[in-house]
Amino acid sequence: MITISDIATKANVSAGTVDRVLHNRGGVSEKTAERVRKIVKEHDFKINAVASSLANKKSRTIAVLIPDYSETNTFWKDTRLGVEKALEEFLKFGVKLEVFIFQQFDASSYEAEFQKLIESNPDGAIIAPTFRNETAKHIPKIEANKIPYIFINIDLDGFKNISFLGQQSYKSGYLAGKLMHVSLSKPAVIAVIQTKLNVENNQALSRRIQGFSEYFIKKDHPLELIMVNIDDVLDAEMVKNTLNLELSKINGLSGLFVPSSRASVFVNALNSDLLSKLEVVGFDGTEQNLNSLKEDRISFLISQQSFNQGYNAIKLMVDFLIEKKLPTSKMYSPIEILTKENI
Amino acid sequence: MITISDIATKANVSAGTVDRVLHNRGGVSEKTAERVRKIVKEHDFKINAVASSLANKKSRTIAVLIPDYSETNTFWKDTRLGVEKALEEFLKFGVKLEVFIFQQFDASSYEAEFQKLIESNPDGAIIAPTFRNETAKHIPKIEANKIPYIFINIDLDGFKNISFLGQQSYKSGYLAGKLMHVSLSKPAVIAVIQTKLNVENNQALSRRIQGFSEYFIKKDHPLELIMVNIDDVLDAEMVKNTLNLELSKINGLSGLFVPSSRASVFVNALNSDLLSKLEVVGFDGTEQNLNSLKEDRISFLISQQSFNQGYNAIKLMVDFLIEKKLPTSKMYSPIEILTKENI
DNA sequence: TGTAGTTTCGTGTGCGCACACGCAAATATA
DNA sequence: TATATTTGCGTGTGCGCACACGAAACTACA
Numbered sequence: 193m194i195t196i197s198d199i200a201t202k203a204n205v206s207a208g209t210v211d212r213v214l215h216n217r218g219g220v221s222e223k224t225a226e227r228v229r230k231i232v233k234e235h236d237f238k239i240n241a242v243a244s245s246l247a248n249k250k251s252r253t254i255a256v257l258i259p260d261y262s263e264t265n266t267f268w269k270d271t272r273l274g275v276e277k278a279l280e281e282f283l284k285f286g287v288k289l290e291v292f293i294f295q296q297f298d299a300s301s302y303e304a305e306f307q308k309l310i311e312s313n314p315d316g317a318i319i320a321p322t323f324r325n326e327t328a329k330h331i332p333k334i335e336a337n338k339i340p341y342i343f344i345n346i347d348l349d350g351f352k353n354i355s356f357l358g359q360q361s362y363k364s365g366y367l368a369g370k371l372m373h374v375s376l377s378k379p380a381v382i383a384v385i386q387t388k389l390n391v392e393n394n395q396a397l398s399r400r401i402q403g404f405s406e407y408f409i410k411k412d413h414p415l416e417l418i419m420v421n422i423d424d425v426l427d428a429e430m431v432k433n434t435l436n437l438e439l440s441k442i443n444g445l446s447g448l449f450v451p452s453s454r455a456s457v458f459v460n461a462l463n464s465d466l467l468s469k470l471e472v473v474g475f476d477g478t479e480q481n482l483n484s485l486k487e488d489r490i491s492f493l494i495s496q497q498s499f500n501q502g503y504n505a506i507k508l509m510v511d512f513l514i515e516k517k518l519p520t521s522k523m524y525s526p527i528e529i530l531t532k533e534n535i
Numbered sequence: 536m537i538t539i540s541d542i543a544t545k546a547n548v549s550a551g552t553v554d555r556v557l558h559n560r561g562g563v564s565e566k567t568a569e570r571v572r573k574i575v576k577e578h579d580f581k582i583n584a585v586a587s588s589l590a591n592k593k594s595r596t597i598a599v600l601i602p603d604y605s606e607t608n609t610f611w612k613d614t615r616l617g618v619e620k621a622l623e624e625f626l627k628f629g630v631k632l633e634v635f636i637f638q639q640f641d642a643s644s645y646e647a648e649f650q651k652l653i654e655s656n657p658d659g660a661i662i663a664p665t666f667r668n669e670t671a672k673h674i675p676k677i678e679a680n681k682i683p684y685i686f687i688n689i690d691l692d693g694f695k696n697i698s699f700l701g702q703q704s705y706k707s708g709y710l711a712g713k714l715m716h717v718s719l720s721k722p723a724v725i726a727v728i729q730t731k732l733n734v735e736n737n738q739a740l741s742r743r744i745q746g747f748s749e750y751f752i753k754k755d756h757p758l759e760l761i762m763v764n765i766d767d768v769l770d771a772e773m774v775k776n777t778l779n780l781e782l783s784k785i786n787g788l789s790g791l792f793v794p795s796s797r798a799s800v801f802v803n804a805l806n807s808d809l810l811s812k813l814e815v816v817g818f819d820g821t822e823q824n825l826n827s828l829k830e831d832r833i834s835f836l837i838s839q840q841s842f843n844q845g846y847n848a849i850k851l852m853v854d855f856l857i858e859k860k861l862p863t864s865k866m867y868s869p870i871e872i873l874t875k876e877n878i
Numbered sequence: 879t880g881t882a883g884t885t886t887c888g889t890g891t892g893c894g895c896a897c898a899c900g901c902a903a904a905t906a907t908a
Numbered sequence: 909t910a911t912a913t914t915t916g917c918g919t920g921t922g923c924g925c926a927c928a929c930g931a932a933a934c935t936a937c938a
Contacts (some may be wrong), residue, residue: 193923206888211926219886242627243924246585246893250926284585367876377720407876527877533710533750534870538894549918554896564916586894589923593896 204226214332253284255314266478267453273519274502299323306330317341343485355519359496364402368473371492375471380415382447387422400451432461446473456480459489493530546571570767600655602639609821610796617845642666647722649673659852661685702839707870708743712750714835717815723758725790730765743794775804790814799823804830834871
């Protein structure tokens with residue numbers, strides 16, 4: 193394995209000079225710099241990350257801005273676990289983490305935590321850009337500090353994020369359509385359940401619905417989609433009443449499509465005689481959803497491997513900060529199908 | 536972060552002594568050794584892997600014994616890629632790889648490569664124990680040398696492998712049953728295609744078939760399984776003739792279940808008027824299978840993330856060799872469902 | 879020509895650990 | 909008691925790199 197001082201010898205300079213060239217630290221005449229670069233390239237020299245991180249006392253801090261999870265909404269739990277797993281692995285390399293948690297449906301909490309993130313002045317940031325306008329408002333500040341940032345889970349256009357990790361919403365909806373389709377021998381009369389908060393915030397959900405219905409169009413299978421709106425998922429009584437009332441009104445209802453991660457909330461609220469006739473397709477392997485899946489209240493879940501998203505986001509950022517590897521601009525997570533049988 | 540010399544100071548000894556204790560190198564009185572151990576435990580001191588691997592010139596060699604892949608059978612390609620990816624990552628830590636490749640259906644080639652592996656005297660081994668008897672014959676030799684080994688893909692009982700990475704065959708067959716079930720509105724008349732070589736060698740396949748049929752039993756769905764044997768998958772003409780002949784004889788045939796990774800071979804050989812009426816469920820996302828999936832000749836594939844199996848096997852072994860982490864004895868890969876829509 | 883300022887570079891030290899070397903104290907042997 | 913042997917331990921060096929310090933070499937200007 194070739195070392196810096198090997199390069200130095202070959203270039204007739206000292207190790208210090210090679211070091212300056214490698215780190216663009218300046219103070220090297222263009223002539224010798226070029227000579228060194230040539231030899232580095234010739235031998236495909238790569239800095240030994242082990243030795244480098246040992247010598248490098250300076251630690252890099254990566255800030256993470258994601259929503260909180262609660263007992264009833266554990267969607268972001270896996271992401272957190274993935275992030276923490278990555279931390280454990282990269283601690284040796286002097287990577288530190290600063291996690292900022294906001295309330296998923298509260299824009300002001302998002303802004304407040306975003307502000308804290310900026311003030312912590314990290315070396316890199318991982319952000320779940322849940323609110324478009326608020327994101328647009330704060331991003332310039334971290335760009336001004338030349339802090340690289342990665343978007344996770346939600347893909348916003350028009351930003352200079354070095355990468356995005358998440359799912360292709362349309363495609364995952366399309367797959368949901370297929371799963372619903374194969375499960376139904378009868379005509380498809382499907383209720384789509386949405387909540388107010390989701391409708392407002394999350395364009396990913398509408399893309400999923402779009403993908404879902406276009407699958408049926410493509411397959412020439414008759415489809416009747418009925419939108420059912422739930423105002424407040426936290427109000428259990430209300431959910432129960434509205435849902436049972438609305439769904440029982442629908443003639444020949446054959447399936448339930450829940451484009452958010454809240455499928456379990458709805459199937460749990462549903463009267464069992466109603467539910468038993470339905471195929472249910474939902475998203476994300478939260479604990480609650482997995483339980484409903486195990487107990488046959490949900491037929492299929494489509495999951496996006498949040499754990500890996502969290503893990504890989506950190507990994508990409510570390511590679512970028514330490515080895516200057518530019519990540520792919522979009523990293524789409526595999527669209528995973530979960531059934532009772534394979535969890 | 537606490538260092539060896541910190542420990543040394545606290546224990547009133549020198550760094551060298553602490554080093555001896557940590558590595559059980561001997562030459563330390565039991566009294567001081569105990570004192571050091573206590574302080575190490577108190578502070579939960581862990582050797583800094585970065586500094587350690589920098590100082591440690593000695594490299595560890597991991598031997599890998601897996602089948603070859605060919606153009607028509609790329610099953611083991613992903614495993615190889617995963618292994619190589621891991622190598623790249625651990626090269627910095629002085630990990631070396633020695634890959635031994637045998638012919639998948641040739642026990643003597645397995646034995647020959649196994650012998651070479653033993654002679655190379657590696658620090659650890661990753662083995663796909665394709666042949667039970669031959670494995671039993673050679674394993675004692677690597678156990679005699681105290682070389683830890685991991686089984687991959689095929690789970691044999693009665694060995695002292697420190698871990699197994701692979702799929703739960705029964706469960707994956709069971710899931711295949713479900714996928715076939717939901718795809719069928721009619722009674723299930725399923726042809727199961729096997730090849731002679733597979734029948735002889737691979738108990739995993741029969742477990743898959745077992746899981747498959749038990750799904751239908753559990754669901755009380757009438758099932759008629761018809762076994763179709765193909766002598767030689769490599770003889771394209773023969774495959775074509777036998778298959779079309781046998782399948783056209785079956786009344787009301789509704790599906791094809793291929794418990795091996797060769798689904799693509801069979802669907803490609805099948806007359807399109809026969810195939811168009813069938814749901815096909817197979818295993819493993821080989822290139823050929825994925826192509827057939829894309830072109831709607833296969834309905835579902837069940838995959839076992841071979842890439843990760845290869846990658847993780849190396850990772851586990853590295854952790855074991857360097858950080859002495861004992862791995863879980865069984866690491867079951869997620870049972871992944873592949874469709875045209877999510878590959 | 880002399881002095882100050884600038885550019886360009888070499889040297890030295892330390893990151894935390896592994897391991898060889900060798901010294902001192904304890905023990906055995908004569 | 910003198911000498912050999914063993915046991916227990918401290919010290920020093922190097923792994924490959926980052927970075928501070930300061931020394932030449934060169935430039936500018938009076």
